[in-house]
Amino acid sequence: MxxxxxxxxxxxxxxxxxxxxxxxxxxxxxxxTEGPVLVLAGAGSGKxxxxxxxxxxxxxxxxxxxxxxxxxxxxxxxAREMKERVEDLLGNYYRGLWVSTFHSACVRILRMEIDKLxxxxxxxxxxxxxxxxxxxxxxxxxxxxxxxxxxxxVLGKMGRAKDQLIGPDRxxxxxxxxxxxxxxxxxxxMYQDKLKKNNALDFDDLIMKTVQLxxxxxxxxxxxxxxxxxxxxxxxxDTNMAQYVLISLLAKEHGNLCVVGDDDQSxxxxxxxxxxxxxxxxxxxxxxxxxxxxxxxxSTKSILDAANxxxxxxxxxxxxxxxxxxxxxxxxxxxxxxxxxxxxNFIASTIEKLNYEENRPYSQFAVxxxxxxxxxxxEEMLMKNGIPYRIYSGxxxxxxxxxxxxxxxxxxxxxxxxxxxxxxxxNVPRRGIGAKSMSRFEKYAEANSESFFNALLNVNKxxxxxxxxxxxxxxxxxxxxxxxxxxxxxxTSIVEKIYEDSGYIDALLAEDKIExxxxxENLKEFLSLTQDFDENAEEKTLDGFLARTSLETTMDEDGDxxxxxxxxxxxxxxxxxxxVVFISGMEEGIFPSYxxxxxxxxxxxxxxxxxxxxxxKERLYISHAxxxxxxxxxxxNAISRFIKEIPEGLIDIxxxxxxxKEVRKMQTSPLFTGAMMHQKRKSKHSLDPNRxxxxxxxxxxxxxxxxxxxxxxEILTIAFVDxxxxxxxxxxxxLEITE
DNA sequence: TGCAAATGCTTTTTT
DNA sequence: AGCATTTGCA
Numbered sequence: 001m002x003x004x005x006x007x008x009x010x011x012x013x014x015x016x017x018x019x020x021x022x023x024x025x026x027x028x029x030x031x032x033t034e035g036p037v038l039v040l041a042g043a044g045s046g047k048x049x050x051x052x053x054x055x056x057x058x059x060x061x062x063x064x065x066x067x068x069x070x071x072x073x074x075x076x077x078x079a080r081e082m083k084e085r086v087e088d089l090l091g092n093y094y095r096g097l098w099v100s101t102f103h104s105a106c107v108r109i110l111r112m113e114i115d116k117l118x119x120x121x122x123x124x125x126x127x128x129x130x131x132x133x134x135x136x137x138x139x140x141x142x143x144x145x146x147x148x149x150x151x152x153x154v155l156g157k158m159g160r161a162k163d164q165l166i167g168p169d170r171x172x173x174x175x176x177x178x179x180x181x182x183x184x185x186x187x188x189x190m191y192q193d194k195l196k197k198n199n200a201l202d203f204d205d206l207i208m209k210t211v212q213l214x215x216x217x218x219x220x221x222x223x224x225x226x227x228x229x230x231x232x233x234x235x236x237x238d239t240n241m242a243q244y245v246l247i248s249l250l251a252k253e254h255g256n257l258c259v260v261g262d263d264d265q266s267x268x269x270x271x272x273x274x275x276x277x278x279x280x281x282x283x284x285x286x287x288x289x290x291x292x293x294x295x296x297x298x299s300t301k302s303i304l305d306a307a308n309x310x311x312x313x314x315x316x317x318x319x320x321x322x323x324x325x326x327x328x329x330x331x332x333x334x335x336x337x338x339x340x341x342x343x344x345n346f347i348a349s350t351i352e353k354l355n356y357e358e359n360r361p362y363s364q365f366a367v368x369x370x371x372x373x374x375x376x377x378x379e380e381m382l383m384k385n386g387i388p389y390r391i392y393s394g395x396x397x398x399x400x401x402x403x404x405x406x407x408x409x410x411x412x413x414x415x416x417x418x419x420x421x422x423x424x425x426x427n428v429p430r431r432g433i434g435a436k437s438m439s440r441f442e443k444y445a446e447a448n449s450e451s452f453f454n455a456l457l458n459v460n461k462x463x464x465x466x467x468x469x470x471x472x473x474x475x476x477x478x479x480x481x482x483x484x485x486x487x488x489x490x491x492t493s494i495v496e497k498i499y500e501d502s503g504y505i506d507a508l509l510a511e512d513k514i515e516x517x518x519x520x521e522n523l524k525e526f527l528s529l530t531q532d533f534d535e536n537a538e539e540k541t542l543d544g545f546l547a548r549t550s551l552e553t554t555m556d557e558d559g560d561x562x563x564x565x566x567x568x569x570x571x572x573x574x575x576x577x578x579x580v581v582f583i584s585g586m587e588e589g590i591f592p593s594y595x596x597x598x599x600x601x602x603x604x605x606x607x608x609x610x611x612x613x614x615x616x617k618e619r620l621y622i623s624h625a626x627x628x629x630x631x632x633x634x635x636x637n638a639i640s641r642f643i644k645e646i647p648e649g650l651i652d653i654x655x656x657x658x659x660x661k662e663v664r665k666m667q668t669s670p671l672f673t674g675a676m677m678h679q680k681r682k683s684k685h686s687l688d689p690n691r692x693x694x695x696x697x698x699x700x701x702x703x704x705x706x707x708x709x710x711x712x713x714e715i716l717t718i719a720f721v722d723x724x725x726x727x728x729x730x731x732x733x734x735l736e737i738t739e
Numbered sequence: 740t741g742c743a744a745a746t747g748c749t750t751t752t753t754t
Numbered sequence: 755a756g757c758a759t760t761t762g763c764a
Contacts, residue, residue, distance in 0.1 A: 075754080103754050128753090203754055270752065371751050401756075427741095434741045465740095551754070571752045593751055608752080631750065 018089065022046075022053060029291040030054045032258075033062055033230065036251075036288035038281045039260040042322040043307070043614035044298025044577065047260055051234060052082060054258065056089035058230055066090075070228040070250065071099040074235040076556040078575055079104070082234075096538060098228070102243050103203060106210040107547055109224065110201070116217050117209060119199055122543045124411050125550035126195065126202045129404070130420050131155050134198075138190045144183060158188045162204035163240040163272030165211060168192060197451070198418045207242040214249050225253035235575070236261030236281075240272035248284075257285070263318050264311050267571060267608045269601065279318065296322050296614075298577055300329025303620050306650045307613040313645055314603045330619055332651040334586075334643060337625040340374075344381035346623055347582050351387055351565060354580060354619075362388055366566040366578040368612050370591040373630060374584065375567050382565060392557070392568040398549055402508075402519040403526055407549060409498045410491075413482045414542050416453040419445075423452055429507035431471040437463065453479070478502060491545045492530040499523065570612045581616035583609075586624040587637035609642045622651070 019027060026046055029039045030053045041047035055071060058064040066086075073079040079100045087093055098105065111121055126134070135151040157175075161167075166174050168189035175181050195201065201209060214221040231251050233239065236259035239247070251257035259281060266275045282288055296304050304324050311317070337343030347367055354360045367378055372393050382389045397403060405428050408421035416422065427433045444462050445455040455462065459472040478501050482494055489497075499505045505523070508516040533545050566578065570591075585591055592605035613620060622643060627636050643653070 101754065206754090267752075268754095271754080373750060430742075432741065436740060553754075569752060595751060604752095 019053065019057070022049065023295060025291055025293050025295070026050050026053075029258075029260075029293065030057050032289055032291065033058055033256065035255055036281075036285035037258040038278070038285075038288055038290045039258065039293065040278075040290065040318060040320060041260050041262055041293040042296060042320060043262065043265065043611070044296040044304075045293035045322070046295075046297055047234070047293065048082070048085070050293070051232060051260060052085040052089060054232065055082075055086045059090060064230060066094055066097055068227060068229045069098065069232065070105065070230070071097075071232040072102055072105065072234060072247075073099065074101065074238060074575065076101055076104065076552055078234065080556075101551070102239075102246070103206050103551055106206040106246075107551065109210055110206065110213070111543075111547065113213055113217075113220055114209065116220065117213055119196070119201070119209075120415075122199070122414055124198070124200045124415055124418050124421070124546060125206070126200045126420065127399075127550060128155075129399070130200070131191075131202050133420050133424075134191055134194050135187065137194065138187050141190065142183070142186065144187075148180075149183065149187070154184055154187055157184055158191065159202075159204045160272050161188065162208045163242050165208055165242050165245060194419075198420060199415050200418060200420070204242075207240075207246060211242055211246050211249070214246070221249060222253075225250055229254045230256045231258065233257070233259045234261075235265075237263050237266035237275060237278045238268040238273040239277050241274050241277070242272075244274070244277045264314070264320075264607055265574065265611050267574065267604060267611060269604050275316070279316075292320060294320055294322050296324040296326075298617050299324065299614060300326050300618060302329050302331050302650050303613060303616050303618075306332055306620070306646045307610050309647055309650070310613065310642055310645045311606060311610040314606055316603065331649070332620045332622060332646065334651055334653045335621065335623040336639075336654050337623060339627045340377045340585075340625050340629065341381070343584060343623045343625045344378045347378060347584065347621070348381045348385045348387060350582075350621060351382075351580075352385060355387075360580065362563050362565045364579040365582070366568065366573065366576070366580070366615065367582045367584060368568060368570050368573050368615070369584050370570055370593055370608075371585075371630075372569060374590075378567060378584065382567075387565055388563065389565040389567055390562060392566060392572050397522075397525075398552075400519075400522055402504075402522055405504070406495060406498060406523065406526060407546070409479075409502065410494065410542060410546060412453070412479050413486055413494065414546060416479060416483065417451045419452040422456070425502075426456070426472075426475060429503050431475060432467055433471060437465075437468050475502075486542050490530075490534040490540070491542055492527060492534050494542060495527060495530050570608050573615050574611055577615055577617055579617045580619045580621070581612070582621045582623065583612045584623050585628070586622050586640040586643050587628065588640055589635065589637050590628070590630070591640055591642070606642065 019030065022030060023046075026049065029037070029050045033054070039047070039050065041050065051071070055066070055069060058069060059066050071079075071082060073082055083094075083097055083099045086097075086099070098108075100108070107125070110119075110123070114121055114123060132151050132155065135155055136146075139146060139149055139151065139154075158171075161171055161175070164174075168185050171185035171188055172181050175184075195205070214224070228250050231247060233247060238261075247257065247259075259278070261278045263275055263278050266273060266278070269275065282290060299307070301324055304322060304326075308322060335343070335346045337346055351362070351365050354365075355362060367389075369375060369378070375391060375393065379389065379391065398407065405425055408424040411418050411421040412425065423438070426438070440462050441452060441455040441459075444450075444458065445452045448454075453476070456472050456476050459469050459476075463469050463472070478498070482489075482497060486494060505520065508520050530545070533548070534540060537544055537548070566576075570583070583591075589597070591609070592602060596602065596605045624637070624639055624643070627634060629635075643651070
C-alpha cells in the first residue's frame with residue numbers, strides 16, 4: 001500500500017479512537033503532561049503506546065512543538081520505531097526530532113557545543129576495541145603488569161567511575177587509595193589525556209562530557225533547558241547516575257519529566273545502571289505523580305503467572321501485581337537435552353512442528369540465550385533443518401576487521417590527530433613499516449608533542465630508509481588529498497578511493513584466499529551502507545557518517561519484513577515480543593551465569609529471566625542440557641534455580657522417563673516423519689568424511705563448483721565460484737568431489 | 740628488519 | 755573468530 005494511504009487510514013482511525021483505545025491508567029499517563037511523572041509499566045502493559053500517545057497528545061492537544069520534546073529510548077531501533085509511530089499518530093512527517101538514545105542525543109549536542117570543552121566538533125567515538133588499544137598503551141608507558149591490570153578490567157572500573165561522574169582526580173578517594181586504585185586512577189587520567197589529544201570520546205564520555213558541558217556552561221544549559229519543555233525517558237530502570245543527572249539538569253527549568261520503567265526489568269546493573277533511580281524517583285521529585293500500568297496485554301495467563309512467580313523471589317522491588325484478561329493458554333514446556341546439540345535439535349524440530357502444524361511463519365519464533373557463544377550450536381541446527389534465521393548479536397558488522405580498517409582510514413581522513421586509527425592502518429595493507437619504524441615515529445611524536453600523523457609527515461627527518469620514506473609519503477598523501485576534498489566528495493567515493501589507492505583491495509586479491517574473498521564481499525557490502533547514507537542522511541558529511549556508524553549496532557537493525565527465526569541474547573530481547581519464545585541453556589552456571597552467582601547478582605539474573613519469560617505471547621519453551629560444552633570445556637550443569645521457581649502446574653517438566661514419550665510423539669508427527677525420511681535420503685548422499693577437508697573442490701547441485709573453506713562436524717563452509725560463501729550440511733546435500 | 744605461520748587463549752550481558 | 759606471542763625465514 002502507498003504510504004500516503006497508510007497515513008490517511010491512520011488519521012481516520014485516530015480521529016475517532018486515538019485516546020479512547022487506551023485503558024484508564026494508560027490515559028492517566030498520557031494526560032498527566034505537567035510536572036514529574038513516574039510511570040511504572042509492567043511487561044507488556046502497553047508502554048510504547050503510552051509513550052507515543054503522550055507525545056502525540058502534547059503536540060495535538062497542548063500545542064507543543066514536536067521539536068521541544070526530548071524523548072530518550074534505549075536503542076536506536078526503539079527510537080526509529082517511536083518516531084514512526086508518532087508520525088503515524090500525527091499524520092505528518094518530521095525531520096530531526098529529538099527522539100533518540102542517550103548516547104545519540106549527547107552526540108548531537110556535543111557536535112554543536114563541544115568546542116566549549118576544548119574538543120573539536122568533529123570528534124571521533126572510540127568503541128571498546130579502541131579503548132583497549134589506548135589502555136594498553138597507557139599500561140606500557142607506566143610499565144604495569146598486564147596480568148594485574150587487565151585492560152578489560154581497568155576499563156570496566158574506569159567506565160563505572162564515569163557512570164558516576166567521577167573523574168580521574170576523584171577516583172582514588174572514592175574507591176580507595178590502595179596501590180591498585182592509585183594506579184588505576186593514574187591510568188584513567190592518562191587515558192583521558194590521550195583521548196583528548198586524539199580528539200576522541202568513548203561511550204561513557206559522551207554522557208559525562210555532556211553533563212560537564214552543562215555544569216560549566218550555564219548559558220548552554222539554559223538554552224537546552226528552555227528548549228526541551230517536555231522530557232520522556234523510556235527504560236528508566238536502566239539509566240545510570242550520569243544519565244540521571246543529565247536528565248535532572250535538563251528538566252529543572254520546566255519540570256515536565258516523564259519517566260517510564262519497570263524495576264523488575266532492570267538488567268544493566270553491570271553497565272552502571274542504578275536501580276535506585278527508579279526506586280527513589282518519588283523522593284527526588286516530591287511532587288511527582290505515579291501511574292502504575294499493571295494490565296498485561298501480551299502474554300497468556302500461564303506465561304504471566306510463571307513470570308510473576310519467578311520474580312516474586314526478589315526482595316528489592318516495588319510491589320506490583322501484573323494481571324491479564326487473556327486466556328490461560330498452554331503451560332510452559334521444559335525440555336531436558338542430553339547435551340547442547342540435543343537441546344538445539346529440540347528447538348529446531350519444535351519450530352518445524354509449529355511451522356507445519358499451526359502454520360506459524362518463522363518470524364513468530366525467537367530463541368533466547370544468556371551468552372552469545374551459545375548461539376553457534378543452535379545456528380548450526382537451524383541451518384541443518386533449513387530453517388531461516390537471523391542473529392541479532394551484540395557484535396556489530398562494523399566490528400569486522402576489514403570494516404574497522406576502512407573506518408580507521410575514514411577517521412584518519414576526518415581527524416588525523418586520531419592516533420589510534422592512524423596507527424591501525426599505517427601498515428595495513430603492508431607497507432613495510434614495522435615495529436622498529438613505528439617506535440621511531442612514536443618517539444618523534446612524543447618528543448615534539450605532536451600527533452603520530454605529524455610524525456609521519458616529517459618522515460624525512462626521522463627515517464633514512466628510502467623505501468620506508470616513500471611508502472610513508474604515499475600514505476600521508478592519500479590521507480591528505482582525501483582530507484582536502486572530503487567536503488566535496490560523497491562518502492562512497494571517498495571509500496572507493498581508499499579501497500583502490502591504499503592498495504587494500506589489491507592486497508586482499510593477492511592473498512588469493514577464501515577468507516580474503518569474504519572480506520572483499522564485506523567491503524562491497526559496506527559500500528551499500530555508504531550509498532544509503534549518501535542518499536538519505538540528514539547531514540551528508542563524513543563526520544556525520546562516522547558519528548552514526550559508531551553508535552549503530554546490529555541490535556538496531558530491522559529484520560521485521562523477513563520471515564526468519566530471531567536469535568538473540570536475553571539482554572537483546574528487551575523491549576521485544578514474539579508469539580513463541582525459547583529460552584535455552586537454563587542451567588546453573590549458564591543462567592544464572594557463573595559470574596553473577598560469584599558476584600551475588602542473583603536478583604539481576606532473575607530479572608533477566610523475568611524479561612525472557614515475558615517476551616512470549618502464546619507459547620514458551622524452556623530448555624537445558626545435562627551436559628554442555630562451552631568455551632572448549634564440558635560441564636554437567638544442574639538445572640537452573642529459575643526453573644524450580646515456576647510452580648508445577650504452570651510447567652511441564654520433561655522428566656527422564658517422559659522423554660521416550662516425547663520422542664514417540666515427535667516421531668509420529670507428520671513433519672518429523674517427513675524429516676526423518678529426508679534424513680535417510682540424505683545419508684545416501686553423504687560423502688566419505690575423510691575426503692572432505694579444507695581446500696577440496698566440490699560440486700553442489702544448486703550452487704555449482706566451489707572450494708571447501710572449513711569443516712565443523714558436518715557443517716561445511718564452501719566458497720562457490722558463482723554463489724559466494726555458503727554454509728552447507730554434508731548430510732543434507734548431494735555434493736560431489738570434483739578433483 | 741619485516742613478515743608469515745603456528746600456537747595458545749579468550750568470552751556475560753551492550754550503548 | 756580474532757588476538758597476542760613466538761618462531762623461523764628472507
